Amino acid sequence: MMISGKARLAGVMGWPVGHSRSPRLHGYWLEKHGIDGAYLPLAVRPDDLQDALRALPKLGFRGCNLTVPHKEAAMRIVDRVDETARRIGAINTVIVEDDGTLSGRNTDAPGFIANLLQGAPGLALDGASAFVLGAGGAARGVIAGLIEAGVVEIKLANRSPDKTNALVRAFEPYVVPVPWDERADRLDDIDLLVNTTSLGMQGQPALDLPLDGLAEAAVVTDIVYAPLETDLLARAKARGNRTVDGLGMLLHQAVPGFAAWFGLVPEVTEELRRHVLAR
Template sequence: MTRRACVIGWPVEHSRSPVIHRYWLNEYGIDGAYEKEAVKPANLGRFLEELSGHGYVGANVTLPHKEAALGAAGAADAAALAIGAANTLWLDEKGALHASNTDAYGFVTNLDAEAPQWNEGVGLAMVLGAGGAARAILYGLLAAGVPRILLANRTKAKAEALARVFGPQIEVIDWDERAAKLSACGLLINSTSLGMTGQPPLDIDISALPGSAIVADIVYAPLLTPLLVEAAKRGNAVVDGLGMLLHQAVPGFERWFGVRPHVTPALRAHVVATLGET
């Protein structure tokens, strides 16, 4: 029997999840399908209640449904509960809805792949932004053993609220302090949409950043954001956002289709082609 999964969002056309999962279905010769489902927020609860009736064994969840999807699930893993949102859902053998959040896994696994031993001696990291992505990244960094994290957001109160969730290892700094505080950082992460195609640029002077520091950006359109271009010119190791997108998809695919897929250069090239990048 063909197993089917989908990505749920409003809107959903921008999602690259079908490109990734359909590639793997073809790669591993699996009798499966992966669709897009545009679901209005008011209709999400009913859609999830009828997920099996729609023919799905599970789903990815994108904006604006991640928090509501967590609330609709009967069970959730530690990551989803800590992050406060779900991006991966599945039905168990009794039809109960389970939720996970694989964004932290995707981010850290991408760091592991692109900057091996990144967390040996990082000491201090800086995260820019305080949205859902930042929440997942903070969870992942703390789980990976990063001892201290500076958090800067344009709206400081939002960063302070996030820091209260994760505890004293998170130190909130003013947005205007971010450049001056880089001198002690071994890892700089942009978790905002600044620098994305169509968005304002991320304005930050990284001249104080140590040459040994790693710079990561969750933006993947463009693949090399102005932040990463500048960091690479200085000789810093850089990690783009596409790998996070690819790696976060792995646990869901395994859950729905029974095969743990691999993130390969061929998959990356396939997805890059759909982004219009060269």
């Protein structure tokens, strides 16, 4: 599709940025809806992040996504940050407002919940209990989303106790710390198990977590999407648990940004999933 001089522009800033699936994802929606616009990969060094973000309105951009390593640093550059992003401590979406100021959002939390509910229809989160593995930036987004959805208790286990304790303080009273060595013994009374670590990703060892104590009714999800079915999800599915892969989180978290930049709320469909996986 040809774009004009009036095209709406957005992109993704990262260093590096070549691995990002976001241009393929947003490009699909632009093509599908015949929108005069473009979404570009923007390789920005950390030292250049402030200049790059401040240049967005001058270059006619409506905004951008942020990926590693810019999500935390960008919070100190934009003009305003929404409450969810403040709680998570990072932003992944920047909106250029009509007056040229920059607003920062974090769409990982709603993206995670939307993917979970689409992949496990009927899952009741209000009043539920969950177990989250990992205490990095992704875990912060997942925990914030679970709390907003009504989950009342979240067990948290991570190999670094310091990171675990930091999240316990940030999200008290909802988060309960679990020593990493005791993770397999604390699965018996949860409704949802979430892996936010890189264990199970291509090139990484599998997550070492026996599932013998997990209730068959519990849902298991992994934010990793390469491979689409991790060892954790394969083992959970084999024992009868419902599973949700991580690709949908990437797709759903992109919806609010696309709507703000291009003026249309897109849908996350099976056709979109196949398109993004076919890169």
